[in-house]
Amino acid sequence: MNNNTVLPDSCSVAIVGGGTSGLALAAELRRQGVDNVVVLEREKDAGGIPRHCGHYPFGILEYGKLLKGPDYARKNVETAVKLGVRIFTETSVTALHPNGKLSLSTPSGLAQLQAKRVVLSTGVRESSRAQRFIGGDRPLGIITTGALQSMVYLQGIRPFRQPVIFGSELVSFSSISTCRHLGINPVAMVEENDRIVANLIVQPYLTLKGVPLFTRVKSPKIIGQEKVEAIEFTDASGHLKNIETDGIIVSGRFRPESALLRMSHLEVDPGSGGPVIDQFGQCTDPAYYSTGNLLGPAETSSWCWQEGVKTAKRIAQELSAPEYDISGSIQFKITDQAIAYVVPQRLTLSDRPGGMTQMLVGLCKPAKGFLEAVGGGQKIWKSRINSRPMRRILMPLDVFLKTETDQLVEFSIS
Amino acid sequence: MRLCADAKSMTSSLTDFKENVDLDQYKADHSFNRKSHELDYDVAIVGAGVVGCAMARRLTLDGAKVIVLEKASDVLDGASKSNSAILHTGFDAPPGSLEQACIARGYEEFLDIFQGLGLPILKTGALVLAWSKQQQEKLEALIEKANKNGVHNVRMLGKKEILKREPHLSNQVLDGFEVPGECLVDPWTTAHAYLLQALANGAQLQRKTEVISGNFDGATWQLETSQTNVRATHVINCAGLYGDWVNHRLIKESLFTVTPRKGQFVVFDKAASSLVSSIILPVPTKTTKGVVVCRTVFGNVLVGPTAEDQDSKTDSSTNADTLKELVAKGIDIFPELKNCEVTSAYAGLRPATEFQDYLIRHFQDRNYVSVGGIRSTGLSASLGIASYVSELIAGDSLQGLTIENPVIPVPDRLSEYHLRDWQTPDNGGIVCHCELVTRREIENVLQGPMAPATLQGLKRRTRVCMGRCQGFYCMAEVAKMTEGFFNPPIALANNEQ
Numbered sequence: 016m017n018n019n020t021v022l023p024d025s026c027s028v029a030i031v032g033g034g035t036s037g038l039a040l041a042a043e044l045r046r047q048g049v050d051n052v053v054v055l056e057r058e059k060d061a062g063g064i065p066r067h068c069g070h071y072p073f074g075i076l077e078y079g080k081l082l083k084g085p086d087y088a089r090k091n092v093e094t095a096v097k098l099g100v101r102i103f104t105e106t107s108v109t110a111l112h113p114n115g116k117l118s119l120s121t122p123s124g125l126a127q128l129q130a131k132r133v134v135l136s137t138g139v140r141e142s143s144r145a146q147r148f149i150g151g152d153r154p155l156g157i158i159t160t161g162a163l164q165s166m167v168y169l170q171g172i173r174p175f176r177q178p179v180i181f182g183s184e185l186v187s188f189s190s191i192s193t194c195r196h197l198g199i200n201p202v203a204m205v206e207e208n209d210r211i212v213a214n215l216i217v218q219p220y221l222t223l224k225g226v227p228l229f230t231r232v233k234s235p236k237i238i239g240q241e242k243v244e245a246i247e248f249t250d251a252s253g254h255l256k257n258i259e260t261d262g263i264i265v266s267g268r269f270r271p272e273s274a275l276l277r278m279s280h281l282e283v284d285p286g287s288g289g290p291v292i293d294q295f296g297q298c299t300d301p302a303y304y305s306t307g308n309l310l311g312p313a314e315t316s317s318w319c320w321q322e323g324v325k326t327a328k329r330i331a332q333e334l335s336a337p338e339y340d341i342s343g344s345i346q347f348k349i350t351d352q353a354i355a356y357v358v359p360q361r362l363t364l365s366d367r368p369g370g371m372t373q374m375l376v377g378l379c380k381p382a383k384g385f386l387e388a389v390g391g392g393q394k395i396w397k398s399r400i401n402s403r404p405m406r407r408i409l410m411p412l413d414v415f416l417k418t419e420t421d422q423l424v425e426f427s428i429s
Numbered sequence: 430m431r432l433c434a435d436a437k438s439m440t441s442s443l444t445d446f447k448e449n450v451d452l453d454q455y456k457a458d459h460s461f462n463r464k465s466h467e468l469d470y471d472v473a474i475v476g477a478g479v480v481g482c483a484m485a486r487r488l489t490l491d492g493a494k495v496i497v498l499e500k501a502s503d504v505l506d507g508a509s510k511s512n513s514a515i516l517h518t519g520f521d522a523p524p525g526s527l528e529q530a531c532i533a534r535g536y537e538e539f540l541d542i543f544q545g546l547g548l549p550i551l552k553t554g555a556l557v558l559a560w561s562k563q564q565q566e567k568l569e570a571l572i573e574k575a576n577k578n579g580v581h582n583v584r585m586l587g588k589k590e591i592l593k594r595e596p597h598l599s600n601q602v603l604d605g606f607e608v609p610g611e612c613l614v615d616p617w618t619t620a621h622a623y624l625l626q627a628l629a630n631g632a633q634l635q636r637k638t639e640v641i642s643g644n645f646d647g648a649t650w651q652l653e654t655s656q657t658n659v660r661a662t663h664v665i666n667c668a669g670l671y672g673d674w675v676n677h678r679l680i681k682e683s684l685f686t687v688t689p690r691k692g693q694f695v696v697f698d699k700a701a702s703s704l705v706s707s708i709i710l711p712v713p714t715k716t717t718k719g720v721v722v723c724r725t726v727f728g729n730v731l732v733g734p735t736a737e738d739q740d741s742k743t744d745s746s747t748n749a750d751t752l753k754e755l756v757a758k759g760i761d762i763f764p765e766l767k768n769c770e771v772t773s774a775y776a777g778l779r780p781a782t783e784f785q786d787y788l789i790r791h792f793q794d795r796n797y798v799s800v801g802g803i804r805s806t807g808l809s810a811s812l813g814i815a816s817y818v819s820e821l822i823a824g825d826s827l828q829g830l831t832i833e834n835p836v837i838p839v840p841d842r843l844s845e846y847h848l849r850d851w852q853t854p855d856n857g858g859i860v861c862h863c864e865l866v867t868r869r870e871i872e873n874v875l876q877g878p879m880a881p882a883t884l885q886g887l888k889r890r891t892r893v894c895m896g897r898c899q900g901f902y903c904m905a906e907v908a909k910m911t912e913g914f915f916n917p918p919i920a921l922a923n924n925e926q
Contacts, residue, residue: 057862105858124854143899145774150749153775155884155917158904165905172908172920234749242917274863274897277700285768
């Protein structure tokens with residue numbers, strides 16, 4: 016399914032990460048007539064996270080078909096390969112250098128690759144137990160949903176029989192069906208917030224599957240010497256609760272897989288955890304672009320696929336067009352604790368066409384009021400919001416592009 | 430693991446390690462997991478923590494026939510599994526103490542042997558920093574103490590010079606002094622290398638073997654264990670957290686009581702390592718060296734430990750609020766840690782006793798040595814402790830002769846600052862992407878002597894699943910690769926209901 020040949024020394028576009036957005040972007044670059052497109056994938060197979068999402072719904076918008084994750088991943092790979100994209104698997108990028116030079120590790124040794132443009136599409140992973148400050152012992156049997164999915168769908172093995180699910184995002188709910196696939200029966204879902212993080216309409220699923228929900232959980236503590244034996248926490252009424260279990264699924268709180276980026280010369284947005292980009296998806300080194308979930312976790316596969324396609328068009332256009340006149344830039348700054356990030360983080364003012372038309376705003380706590388953008392003493396934008404973390408909030412970008420000089424624009428909620 | 434017959438062939442390049450001894454032949458010759466009837470040894474070492482491992486190496490090289498008895502299913506399963514991975518000079522140890530002497534001696538021997546054993550070391554030096562007026566007032570006495578301890582190259586530094594060396598450090602620092610000799614080491618591979626060298630030169634290791642009772646008949650110890658019984662001329666109690674229990678069981682003496690002192694740590698991801706250069710030490714108090722911020726040889730940044738006395742010898746649980754406080758403490762010292770990711774958190778137990786100093790007692794009439802109270806400096810002092818004990822019993826009837834040209838096995842080097850397996854060809858591909866652990870490294874460890882019996886053991890030997898994703902990407906692959914090796918296994922057997 017992957018067409019490994021000899022790794023070239025140079026290429027036009029190197030895509031780091033062969034998941035949904037990377038593959039969609041690679042395929043679209045070929046459609047746009049860009050030659051020598053290379054995808055670098057560190058796993059044995061390209062396809063990304065959907066490879067181990069053994070459930071629906073994937074592919075409706077992209078292929079007009081209702082697919083399960085693994086079939087969708089295969090389809091993305093096949094499409095790219097058919098269009099002439101070269102995919103190199105088991106190929107890890109170990110360092111990003113200025114001007115599109117990459118250090119690689121392959122099973123046969125180290126290599127270097129010089130690309131005109133590099134696209135970072137390394138995606139997301141879930142937060143670990145330590146990143147969520149879950150205390151207690153460190154026995155066997157504490158895994159993320161991603162690891163569970165890989166075990167169940169890629170290897171056909173079960174880590175436990177009766178786990179507790181920590182977290183209540185959509186992925187937490189999907190872990191129930193992953194469990195059921197191999198006869199694993201979750202015994203509880205625990206959530207630190209006062210309600211499930213996912214949309215309330217999915218909550219009845221828990222009743223249907225007989226999984227009790229505990230919200231407003233405080234001081235969670237895992238107990239067990241060799242293997243997980245129980246999870247202990249203070250429940251909503253302030254009582255100490257102990258649930259016997261043989262495993263903990265630490266689910267959700269997706270964060271960008273940004274280690275490469277953080278070790279590089281590129282600027283990182285502490286809010287999103289991804290790279291600082293402009294409205295074309297270009298990083299602080301213009302040889303680097305970024306797309307997909309690395310920008311702001313975590314969106315659906317379909318969203319990532321579309322973003323990949325759009326970014327490909329921007330790259331193809333830039334590679335084929337003459338230089339642009341840059342007249343200035345706008346930097347976005349967040350001055351409100353409820354706002355986690357805005358993507359893009361900056362705008363390049365130029366005559367270059369085809370940039371993003373909307374920006375993505377991510378919250379870190381529920382917010383109700385007016386989202387405001389102020390620049391140069393002027394109110395540039397104001398709109399009512401009533402939203403929560405993990406919800407997609409979009410704002411138009413064109414209002415900012417009317418400015419002609421360098422500016423700092425501050426975002427807040429009033 | 431690679432085996433080399435001669436120390437001189439060991440240089441810094443991994444490719445030179447290729448001159449291997451045939452491992453299968455080697456194992457057959459040395460029968461690592463011997464379970465025959467001839468269970469007569471010169472020395473039985475109780476406990477395979479870092480002290481037991483160093484002890485096994487020293488006594489084996491000195492010519493003794495050694496057996497190491499470990500209660501747990503793997504070595505380094507007690508106090509030695511978690512520490513701050515620093516090789517201390519002993520500058521702040523009580524002058525004239527046994528602890529200071531053992532640290533100084535252990536430090537010196539480590540510098541002599543680390544290259545031969547292929548062990549990594551990062552000579553970062555340490556800065557002892559004062560953040561308040563009270564702390565500032567203690568600096569002079571600490572420098573005096575360092576001088577008394579033979580650590581003469583310590584030097585006062587002003588705020589300006591400190592910030593020049595550590596540009597990311599909080600400017601709230603007042604002043605401090607440098608201890609250039611403090612180093613970072615690999616806490617697990619170091620101890621493994623000691624024990625592997627003992628095993629390669631004839632020592633035996635028995636894991637899952639708890640010493641239940643013992644009888645000394647005036648010449649030989651007869652040890653009753655949870656496995657086969659063992660006969661040995663000498664017994665050395667290196668049982669760490671369980672040292673008091675082993676003394677009760679074997680010599681019916683209460684020399685000390687272990688009061689485990691828990692230390693919690695948080696680990697920041699590799700990107701944070703560019704913020705920190707030296708080991709940042711606080712002004713120590715009576716009970717603890719205080720919270721340290723330092724890099725690790727694995728390329729992370731460590732903040733910890735706490736010091737919490739407790740009764741339990743097994744409770745190494747972490748506490749969410751304490752971990753958050755440690756993160757905050759780290760950010761106080763290096764403000765830019767605010768934007769760095771936490772990789773993991775853990776807690777260790779130091780076998781503290783009611784005494785300030787180490788308590789090493791030799792019962793000459795009973796051929797017994799109790800090595801107790803090796804609380805937080807065991808990694809630094811272990812080689813020194815081993816030499817000290819070796820000398821204590823040298824007058825006794827050790828058989829055999831010092832091994833002239835000992836075999837030196839070299840474990841895979843896991844340091845981020847040295848050549849790693851992923852940088853060499855034909856490594857089978859990277860399995861763990863966060864820690865860049867190759868298929869070959871995992872297979873070598875699983876097939877090698879002293880193969881791990883648990884995931885924890887594999888983690889300590891390869892760093893697999895120890896990185897920022899904590900197994901999100903590779904746990905399933907590792908579960909598959911280790912099928913049939915671990916108890917408990919990562920995944921349930923297919924027929925298990």
